Amino acid sequence: MKENEILGYFSARDDINLNLSSNMYYNLGLPTLIHEASHKLLCSITTLGFVEFILSKEYEVSKDDCHKNHLIEILNLISKYSNSVHEIFANNLELLHMQSILNDDEAPQKLYQLKPSHYKEYVDKMSLITSDTGLTIDEKKQVILKMCAGALNIDICCDEFFDGLHDVEKLKQYLDSNDPLAVLNDNIINYAQKSKYTSTIRSIEESLLFLDKSTEKGIIHSAIDFVNFIKNIDFDELINHFEKLDFEFMHISNTKVYSFSNFQPLRVPSSRFKKESYDLVFLVKNFKIKGYKNIDGDYYLVAQNKQHKYISTIVSEKYINRLIKESKIYGLLIDGNEFLFEDHQHITFEVPENKPTFVILENYFMAEYALSQMLKKNKILLTTINDDRIGSIFSFIAFRLEDNPNIIFLFPTIKKIADKLIFKEDPNLKVLGAKNDEYLQVIPWILEFGMTLVFLFLSRNKWN
Numbered sequence: 307m308k309e310n311e312i313l314g315y316f317s318a319r320d321d322i323n324l325n326l327s328s329n330m331y332y333n334l335g336l337p338t339l340i341h342e343a344s345h346k347l348l349c350s351i352t353t354l355g356f357v358e359f360i361l362s363k364e365y366e367v368s369k370d371d372c373h374k375n376h377l378i379e380i381l382n383l384i385s386k387y388s389n390s391v392h393e394i395f396a397n398n399l400e401l402l403h404m405q406s407i408l409n410d411d412e413a414p415q416k417l418y419q420l421k422p423s424h425y426k427e428y429v430d431k432m433s434l435i436t437s438d439t440g441l442t443i444d445e446k447k448q449v450i451l452k453m454c455a456g457a458l459n460i461d462i463c464c465d466e467f468f469d470g471l472h473d474v475e476k477l478k479q480y481l482d483s484n485d486p487l488a489v490l491n492d493n494i495i496n497y498a499q500k501s502k503y504t505s506t507i508r509s510i511e512e513s514l515l516f517l518d519k520s521t522e523k524g525i526i527h528s529a530i531d532f533v534n535f536i537k538n539i540d541f542d543e544l545i546n547h548f549e550k551l552d553f554e555f556m557h558i559s560n561t562k563v564y565s566f567s568n569f570q571p572l573r574v575p576s577s578r579f580k581k582e583s584y585d586l587v588f589l590v591k592n593f594k595i596k597g598y599k600n601i602d603g604d605y606y607l608v609a610q611n612k613q614h615k616y617i618s619t620i621v622s623e624k625y626i627n628r629l630i631k632e633s634k635i636y637g638l639l640i641d642g643n644e645f646l647f648e649d650h651q652h653i654t655f656e657v658p659e660n661k662p663t664f665v666i667l668e669n670y671f672m673a674e675y676a677l678s679q680m681l682k683k684n685k686i687l688l689t690t691i692n693d694d695r696i697g698s699i700f701s702f703i704a705f706r707l708e709d710n711p712n713i714i715f716l717f718p719t720i721k722k723i724a725d726k727l728i729f730k731e732d733p734n735l736k737v738l739g740a741k742n743d744e745y746l747q748v749i750p751w752i753l754e755f756g757m758t759l760v761f762l763f764l765s766r767n768k769w770n
Contacts, residue, residue, distance in 0.1 A: 309422045313338040316345035318355070318362040318381075321669075322561040326700065326718060335699040337417055339720065340403045343557055344396040348451075352458035353508050354388050354486070356516065360526065360533070368528040379474050387481045388458060390428070391490050395454040397421070397428040398436060399447060406443045434498055453497070456504035457490035463515045471525050559670045559726075563700065564718040579607060579619040580632050588639040589626070605654075626655040642667045642715075647679040650713065657713060667717040673727055676715050677705065677735075684709055685734045690724055703727065708736070 313334060314324040322342040329335040349355030358381060365377045401414035414436070418429055435441070435449050461467060461484070470477025493503035517533050520526040526533055587609045605626060608618040621629050630638065638661060644653050645665050657663045667673040680686050688705035692698075701724035703717040717727070728737060 311422075314342045316342040316349075318349060318358040319366065320562075322346060322558065324561065324563045324720075326563045330698070330700060332420070333698055334420070335720070336407070337400050337404050339558065339561065339699060341396045341400040342561075344399040345392055346557060348392055348395050348454060348458065351507050352455050353460055353462040353512060353516075354384055354458045356508055356513050357462055358384055358388075360517070360520065360529070363532050364526050364529040366529075367532070370528070373528075376474075380471060380477065383474060383477055383481065387486055391454050391457045391486045393425070393428040394431045394490065395450060397425055398432045398450050401429065402436065402443050402447050402450075431494070434494065449497070452505035452507075453490060453493040453503060455508075456493060456506050457486040459504075459506045459508055460484045460486070463512060463519060468519060468523055468525070471520075472523075558720070559723060561670075561720060561723065562668050563720065564666060564668065574617045574619055576619045576621060576625075576629060579609070579617065580629065582609075582617075587630075589641075589644075623654050630655070630658060638662070639664045639666060641665075642672050642676065645676075647676050650680075650683070650707075650710070659712060661712070663713050665713065665715045667715055670719070670723045670727065673703065673715070673717040673719070677727065680705070680707055680715070681732055681734050683707060685736060688728060688735060688737050690728060690737075692721060692724075 311328055312325060313328050313332075314322065316322050322339070324335065324338055324342070329338050349358060361377050361381055365374055365381070368374050368377070401417055404417060405411060405413045418426060421429065429436075432450055435446055438446065441449070460481075466476070466480050470480045489504055493505075496503040514537060517526070517537055521530065521533060587607050589605055589607055605621050605623065606618050607621055607629065638658065640652060640663065642665050645651070646653055651657060665676070667676055677686070677688075685708040686705050687708055688703065691702040691704070692700070699720045699722070701719055701721045703719065703724055704714055706714045717724075719727075728735075
């Protein structure tokens with residue numbers, strides 16, 4: 307595996323994201339998912355993780371560019387100080403979980419050898435605990451969890467911390483004197499000496515106090531409704547409710563495996579774009595392409611030409627329909643965030659009737675909503691395509707209305723999420739085997755789009 311290759315990431319804003327192509331190539335989807343879910347777990351039980359979550363929500367809804375820039379500075383600084391503890395936790399939890407799942411004591415060492423050198427250093431940090439033959443796997447995980455959580459549970463309600471939220475330099479000073487990595491190093495030394503180590507978990511009371519103070523002091527002013535929603539939750543009732551639910555599914559249900567974030571096609575003028583022929587074109591709003599000025603209301607058409615190079619052109623809402631009609635396009639691929647599921651129509655333009663349109667669904671909640679809306683209209687045909695190799699977690703769902711073959715919904719996901727979606731009992735839902743349909747032949751191309759590999763195993767599975 308390449309030294310700097312990214313298999314996945316977690317952030318408070320974007321949740322869990324997996325690099326589908328690389329994880330399928332190396333067959334590392336399960337350990338990568340466990341790794342990123344471990345980041346999410348640590349965020350959910352620590353004070354610094356809670357601050358990241360709340361400030362990310364404030365950033366998301368704020369319209370003030372100056373405020374947003376300040377929030378990004380704060381979030382980046384917190385991330386910088388948290389990162390080492392997070393990676394030590396996630397890398398070690400990943401190996402211990404895989405050892406338990408596979409019932410293989412050699413699994414951690416095999417996965418360790420695949421890791422880049424700097425990730426091996428994160429694993430080595432906890433070798434005193436992971437090599438302790440007097441502890442079970444679960445006990446090792448608990449010790450590491452308590453140590454890392456304790457390191458990230460700094461005081462977020464004191465005046466010094468709130469001064470830092472207003473002034474980045476003051477925040478840096480506060481984090482220097484409460485450095486999570488330094489606390490973790492002390493924890494490891496204390497553990498070796500059989501002394502007591504810092505192992506606190508974020509309390510609900512501390513979280514609520516932070517919310518009160520952050521609104522009073524003007525840190526949070528755009529996400530007030532969200533803050534009030536959290537403050538009014540009956541946590542005892544919520545905990546009782548959660549006990550009846552699937553914790554594992556809830557933790558990974560927002561996982562995304564299809565991303566265009568690292569995709570930078572060649573920019574061309576629309577006149578050249580119209581002259582060429584394409585198998586499929588992706589249409590997305592406000593796409594972050596290098597060299598483009600991000601203007602609200604503009605769309606980007608991205609395609610692969612006959613020389614197998616990706617090219618793109620910018621187009622305003624006014625000219626979308628014209629460009630689609632004038633271009634020699636086999637089909638159109640659009641973002642589910644831009645689709646009106648109730649009306650079976652794109653937000654801005656008319657979906658062409660004579661060309662297949664593929665709607666990409668980015669997570670379980672979007673896919674569930676799309677499926678529920680389609681079931682209100684007519685019978686649905688649905689098929690799944692799985693990577694059946696041992697250890698693989700990936701699945702690909704495609705569904706459409708029985709009487710409308712030209713709009714197909716595509717949901718690249720992981721098997722646990724796919725199973726949750728397709729095992730809903732409904733007389734209008736017809737789950738098909740893998741057979742024949744010309745539209746599904748584009749799936750390998752779609753998966754390559756914005757990624758690095760064509761997954762040839764998908765091309766052998768088709769539907770009708």
